[in-house]
Amino acid sequence: MARPIITLTTDYGTSDHLVGVMKGVILSINPEVNVVDITHNVLAHDLLDGALTIGQAYKHFPPKTIHIVVVDPGVGTERRPILVAGDQHYFVAPDNGVLSSVYDQSEALYVWKIISEHYFRQPVSKTFHGRDIFAPVGAWLSKSWQTAAFGEAITDFVRFAIPKPKTAGNTVKGIVLRVDQFGNLVTNLTPTEVPALASTDGKFTIRAGNAAITKVVPTFALGPAGEAVGVIGSSGYLEISVNKGSAARAVGAGRGAEVTVELS
């Protein structure tokens, strides 16, 4: 039988001891686990960024993967730790909406608030539940697979809406959800909502920062050097991109910036 997989998605960064400690805690409970980093560079305290990251990654892992997601500005307060079973994946996270994109993509969805403290590392600190609650719960789950043993089923879990584009007349307004490593501006606009983006006849103008873009090309390298173009990225979203350059710098826009599509 294959080893259980536990993934980690946090805003802890990789400069401190925090991530190493979580791995040590997991391996101390279940040495058979294959611990896999998704990223530890979610923007600090940014629930939307965390939600988008795990939302784009989890489905690519095998069934029965346990995903620990710790973006947790409210650590140590009344917010609850939860365990989630969504379709064929498990999630351990604070109940603050960081799993919202997972909820959106899950047909079957079971959520438990975690209350069985004998699974926690003791004493439980007020500031590092990654070590004291989320890592141990994930590790114990990978041994028993008994979700109900960890707490009580709930239905009032916290969920927020991933920002959706708005249409007014022949203009669709979206935003930049993320700036990726290459400086591409990943928007919340998709060809499903704006079918014109899938055409190649350029009957639209995309505005972002100081750019007015009339071209959507199939891939980054097909953009003329130095010019901002649109690309439908690998997750289905419109991205503003500059061939071998940073669109964020070139057009002067970042996370949260408005992106409009005017249809002509």
Add this chain to the structure above:
Amino acid sequence: MARPIITLTTDYGTSDHLVGVMKGVILSINPEVNVVDITHNVLAHDLLDGALTIGQAYKHFPPKTIHIVVVDPGVGTERRPILVAGDQHYFVAPDNGVLSSVYDQSEALYVWKIISEHYFRQPVSKTFHGRDIFAPVGAWLSKSWQTAAFGEAITDFVRFAIPKPKTAGNTVKGIVLRVDQFGNLVTNLTPTEVPALASTDGKFTIRAGNAAITKVVPTFALGPAGEAVGVIGSSGYLEISVNKGSAARAVGAGRGAEVTVELS
């Protein structure tokens, strides 16, 4: 039987080939090893930062974990490579004090200088002992567990004191040991030495940078927005913190800065 675990803590960063090479060397000697990164972002050449990092991480790993720690400004000089058995953990490192915090926490402590060159990768470079000495020694140890085979027991290993707070009258002087990923200032002050910090009646003033703090709250989110407060962190140290912000920026203080507590 569970696979042996070797952890890596270095100041090599993750942009070069160095860390990958160490992993390749380990797996070439013992393909069963589970190699786990603690961090590769110890401040360059900074023995104290390295000592604090491994000191806060190692105990969370299972017994028999082998920790390779490479912060090694003296690589290729007369400083010795050492192998350490401390309580239930093993360490491979340069003998420059980077294990000082481990020594402080270990009841039983055995140290060998590593001299058995047949365990080294040959030829041994003068500049990359992570590849040529520390990784291969760790990997061979994970096969044989025969510590004495690697060298001679020594007692004159290098050890430095982690900076301790000083009390003068009703003022306790400490320093900022580290700035963490979120900008929290981790000090060397603990409630053991300054019991007032554990109280909630505010009979003290903490000064760091331009801040005068009279509040110690149980967790980050309980600090008023934008205001610096004290928090007793997950490792027991007083941290100066700003709710959802960077205390380092807000109070204008960094690693090594003085932190005083005036008791009233």
Add this chain to the structure above:
Amino acid sequence: MARPIITLTTDYGTSDHLVGVMKGVILSINPEVNVVDITHNVLAHDLLDGALTIGQAYKHFPPKTIHIVVVDPGVGTERRPILVAGDQHYFVAPDNGVLSSVYDQSEALYVWKIISEHYFRQPVSKTFHGRDIFAPVGAWLSKSWQTAAFGEAITDFVRFAIPKPKTAGNTVKGIVLRVDQFGNLVTNLTPTEVPALASTDGKFTIRAGNAAITKVVPTFALGPAGEAVGVIGSSGYLEISVNKGSAARAVGAGRGAEVTVELS
């Protein structure tokens, strides 16, 4: 039997979901794989930097390791995906020269263009072949080891020359290939080509940025504080180094800068 090893070398960074997704895809196909990061911080779109990184790392891994290398500015265009068997290692990469250093070091060399689309993740995006082609091909190879099943042997694969030093009179002109984590300037000059560098009698002047260096020392710590010196690094190249400092900052030179050695 040991678990198969797949290494990853990319310019994806570690802030996005991309690397996590590749690992998920690999483990979904072959859960037995040990996925090892070499680095994800190759300079964006920089084929030379990628070639040097994998060229310095791969040989340290065990025979039969599969190395996935994705520096791919031409993703989604006509450039081919290839599978390479070089001596005892396997490589999966775009055919853009990123394996040039591997080719230089391989005695036996077999290259296939990958055309068997049933091994791809469907639908194949135009922008994320790491997920849709390279990761799945590497994972399937780790199960079958049947290289020829993936495509057709080719001999016209893309290969570029790693920049070599040039000699004119008693001056040898090289360049800075990389700046490492510590700020050392790694040049393309070696004692094989410039034997004087191996001597200790200082009958040469090395010029880089604003520095005129007459000393090559055995290791970093033997350089006088603050002074730029030469060091023959662990890969055999001359490096310009400052003891406990950044040579890049100290001499004002970076990647691609000219480095000359004048023999006297």
